[in-house]
Amino acid sequence: MSATEYAVRCRQLEKVFGAGETSVRALRGVDWDVPLGEISMLVGQSGCGKTTLLMVLTGLLDATAGTVEILGEALHALRGARANSFRLQNIGFIFQQYNLLPALTAAENAAVPLFAAGVPRRAATGRGRxxxxxxxxxxRADAMPVELSGGQLQRVAIARALINEPRVIVCDEPTASLDAESGRAVMELLHGVAISPDRAVVIVTHDNRIFEFAHSITYMEDGRIVRRANGNGTTGGRPPGIPDSMQ
Ligand SMILES: Nc1ncnc2c1ncn2[C@@H]1O[C@H](COP(=O)(O)OP(=O)(O)OP(=O)(O)O)[C@@H](O)[C@H]1O
Ligand SMILES: [Mg+2]
Structure with a gap:
């Protein structure tokens, strides 16, 4: 595969938070290739570095060392406004905390990336709705975030991540607060995105109900990638290599 057939490639990524005796080495030399056209899942115990890895891969956090390429672009070479517009165009985020804007309605929150891209407000909000x-x-499209349940907030965050059809969608526990039916609806949507050959979905999850959608599952332990298993990436059957503790 050539470099541009990967959504994301990183080499020897290190991330240290803080300094001195209280510093935390959250990433300890991560190499990871995320192919286009697939759902790649990332699993591991709480605190092993999953969220940190997503943040560093997408440039929301600077790496302490190592390199990241997204869609063939060297992320560290993109700075300031160029980095922001590249991110806005190409990457959709679903954060572990939803990070919605409290003063905007659900439909407006979903439309935020369109506002940022200069789409007129009414048209953007209509697409959000x-x-x-x-x-x-x-x-619930006209409700304010404070009036929505956790699962509803999650769906607004998912809509915001998908609205401008970015090529790379990065999700941190997208189904954790959803019931089985809504979780499945979200996964079907993400699956539809990922099977397009020039797009990719990366999902951090503990939710064994959605493993069946993975094309691959990558296991992290203590800041390192320790194993990768192929999945079937369909809506049926469970991929191999899932430990009993996660089923
Ligand atoms: N801003 C920060 N400052 C200091 N330490 C941090 C910071 N963010 C994360 N850490 C630490 O880095 C390590 C990895 O955290 P991270 O949030 O990446 O874990 P995680 O795998 O996403 O866990 P979870 O499954 O609970 O979300 C943890 O020890 C955490 O305490
Ligand atoms: Mg996390």
């Missing part, structure tokens, strides 16, 4: 409808949240 339409996507929320697809996610089963049409009736």
């Amino acid at each position: 339409a996507l929320l409808e697809k996610l089963g949240l049409g009736a």
Whole structure:
């Protein structure tokens, strides 16, 4: 595969938080290739570095050492406004905490990336509303975040990540607060995105109900990648290599 057939490639990534005796080595030499056209899942115990890895891969946090390429672009070479516009165009985030704006409605929150891209407000909000409808949240499109349940907030965050059709979607526990049916609807949506040959979905998860959607599962332990298993990336059957503790 050539470099551009990967959504993300990183080499020898290190991330140290803080300094001195209280410093934390959250990433300890991570090499990872994330192919296009697939759902790649990342699993591991709490505190092993999954969120940190997503943040460093997408440039939201600077690495202490190592390199990251996204869609063939060297991330560390992109700075300031160029880095921001590259991210806005190409990467959709679903954060572990939803990070919605409290003063905007659900539909407006979903439309934030369109506002940032200069789409007129009414048209953008209309697209936000339409996507929320697809996610089963049409009736709550005009609600404020404080009026929504955890699962509903999650779906707004998912709509925001998908709205401008970025090529790389990065999700931190996207289904943790959803019931089985909504979780499945979200995964079907993400699956539809990922099987497009020039897009990719990266999902950090503990949710064994969604492992069946993975094309691959990568295991992290204590800041390192320790193993990778192939999955079937379909809506049926469980991929091999899932330890009993995670089923
Ligand atoms: N901003 C920060 N400052 C200091 N330490 C941090 C910071 N962010 C994360 N850490 C530490 O880095 C390590 C990895 O954290 P991270 O959030 O990446 O874990 P995780 O695998 O996502 O865990 P979880 O499954 O609980 O979300 C942890 O020891 C955490 O305490
Ligand atoms: Mg985390």
